[in-house]
Amino acid sequence: MVSRVAPLSAKPLPTELRHIEAEPYYEAVAGEIALFEAAYASTLPVLLKGPTGCGKTRFIEHMAWRLKRPLVTVSCHDDLTAADLVGRYLITNNETLWVDGPLARAVRAGAICYLDEVVEARRDTTVVIHPLADDRRMLPMEKHGELLQAPPEFLLAMSYNPGYQSVLKELKHSTRQRFVAIEFQYPQAALEEKIIRTETGADAGTAAALVRLAQMTRNLKGNGLDEGASTRLLVHAAKLIARGIAPAAACHGAVSEALSDDPEMLRAIDEFVSSVF
């Protein structure tokens, strides 16, 4: 049985539903926008795969703006339970009051719900994700005795970084096979330069040097670094440089120290910096 949505009139709670008014800057790398739009139109959930700082969150914001849907972002952590997503009872004035969790709110509002780093969440969250992510598109709210049917505007999206080496943090197949996966990589050099320049107003030379620096660190992936410098780190460095910090100091703070604690690695990255500037 599908129950009707009961409006929450008693106490409107602040919502984390976010309507994105201005266009978030995003450069398409390949056909990811078209793929996402097609998945949305077909009411298929979406999984964003890729290393940290390559633009997954920005992409989802951009798509929310493009599709004109509110966005609910949940950063998953290892104490996040199904109840945190669905909702719980609170006590007020000797009464119990049901409060929707972010996922339930997103379903009711026909929003895009983005579960960031979903592998970090507790295993029991799959109980609510699974029925929502296949063709049932339902959110069972056991405690509230309600079965929420997602409207066609609702979309479930989650992100996942396949580079983690922890065996305990792998996405189960039963989960991942419900999603349309979009893979993210660092953009090509020219595009990445453009992104840095647009984000920070850096000049062409600085942007090119930063991209070159990033490539050198990405070459070290698997040779002492777990990840190379992400686009986000380059943007940080460019912002510091724009404020008048010397490139060497800016890159040391924003890139080297962010990538490693190993003294030899830090020296090597600083040598890259002194080479590209």
Next chain:
Amino acid sequence: MTARRSSTELTQELDYLLSPVLSSRRTAAPLADLLAPLPRPQQDFVLHWVEVIDRSNYEMAYQFAAAAPAALAKMDTNAVEAWILQALDTYDRDGLYRGSLVFKEIENYLPAAADAHAATFEQHAPVLELYACGLAGRRLQLDVAAEPYTDTETLFLPPRIAQFADAAANFNLYKVIITLLWAQGRYGTFHTDIISACAAYADPQRATTLLSHFETLRLESRIATVLPGVARDLARLRGDTVDPRCAVLQDPAATVQDSISLLANLYDGFEIPTLPHHTALRAEAATTRNKRLQRERSALAEALAQMLPEQAADKSPEAAADRIEIQAKPAPGAEGDFDVEVRLDGMPMAPPDHVAQLLDSILQDLGEIPDDYLQAAGPGNQNLSADDESVDENKTIANDDSGARLYREWDHKRRHYRKDWCVLRELDVSPVDNGFVENTLARYRPQVAQLKRSFEMLRDEDRLLKRQATGDDIDFDALIAGYADLRSGMELPDRLLTRRHKAERDLAALFMVDMSGSTKGWINDAERESLVMLCEALEVLGDRYAIYGFSGVTRKRCEIFRIKRFDEAYDQDVKQRIAGITPQDYTRMGAAIRHLTKLLNEVDARTRLLVTLSDGKPDDYSDHYRGEYGIEDTRQALIEAHHAGIKPFCITIDHEARDYLPHLYGPVNWTLVDNVERLPLKVADIYRRLTA
């Protein structure tokens, strides 16, 4: 203070340590006499190192003991340790003769040690290797030679640089030379045969040196477009202005041909300046490059064939060449870089990492992907001869010998298993009581303490248990539900509290240690030290674990060495077995993995990990195991393990691991520890990350 040891005591000690290389004519007494006058700490220092060097080679240890008193008179212990390390490195690389020369010719070493400003390769190698790797994208080896040059795969650098009175400037010169040698490969110095271009001159030596000078000038302007920082250093090292006759080389678009034609014009009457960053051009570069091109061409053909869709009828390299199209265009703005586009049947697709790396490497060599490059990689597939040995023989062996077990093996050419193909026995490592574990713990005391701390944090990771009868906080969810029950006339439940509970780590790990002959020397030491650190850490954590070594010769003698079983405590026996791990023969990995999978499967745990500590590809003596066959069998064994619910992971020190480990373990389930010396510090840490 402890009294110094007498000559007699020392003779006894040395007799014990050096017995394999002592004889009636060569006794320990003269060594002991020299060591006797030294203060006790120095005596201890010498004996400690004799014992350490023993593990590599007894003769080296003898030579050290003989040279030590003289060395200690001239250097402090730190410098002596550096000297020992250099000798051992030389021994590992060039053998006993050269290694012992370092001990004998201490005079040659002294001036280097004396100059505090000098930068040595030894000291900076880790940073320089990282720098070269980041620069090149493909793995470049670094090594020492009298004069810097490159064969395009290894960059040879001087063992020490002391040109400047400033340590930083000397280090910087290393960096400049590396960049220059890399640029030779990257910007086409070897695109033509430079050695024959110089051979026609009256003095080919002079011609080569001159050409090298021109190339340095040309590359400087190339480097300026991508690494302006290094270009500034180059300009500073070069000093005065460039000879106006060489102006043509300062155009970033100049090629090696411009240098060669300039050589023709300026061969007579051009004075070659002596530059601190002078590099040599050698013929090896061309041969190595051609070999690599050939190798990568066939690797590419094979990799592309694998990129064809699963259901493709024809997955041969020829079919791949027909359907896949590769276009490489120079990237706008980024000098020397390419935008590569791979199309399958006209549709753009993202090439897998290893294909992208191959393409990048080929582009660095050729500057383009020629049209015919995908065609005809040459016949590389000769058929394996049919079973030359009968399986029945194995069965006899297995029946005769109660300890032996039979395992199948995957034949990738036939695409099915060879049944009961490998005969595997479990043996015990014979314990050795030499205080190895204690010494290791003493050496790494601070690191062990830190390691234990970080593992304790892992252990103490709390978990919030809800609806508990006892606990330290109110479970509001339960309370509210209970309250609602109460109001509706039911009883208030008693489980209304939350409690923090240490997470149950239901995890069993089996460590599979490479005991092949190739681990002899430092690698074996590092492996054993890693195991000690690992055991210390795991004891803190309380995970169930076992350690087995593997080796063998041919399929009829695969051996698994018990070091610690799951049900065994980390006691004195285990410690002595770790100390007793000695390099054996080859690495037939498939059978070992199958056997250990079986052992691991008998353990009841939610997560079961099989961690391999390895130093190279699977390999065995004679019977085709080397190469693709071994890799495919190992892969198959790992897939079987995976199906059995086991997570395989590999820690390797093989620099070429990138070429095959992703194929075996998947893109993320392996890790490379660059520097063998760091292995002991890394292994436990990797395990921690893996299970965090």
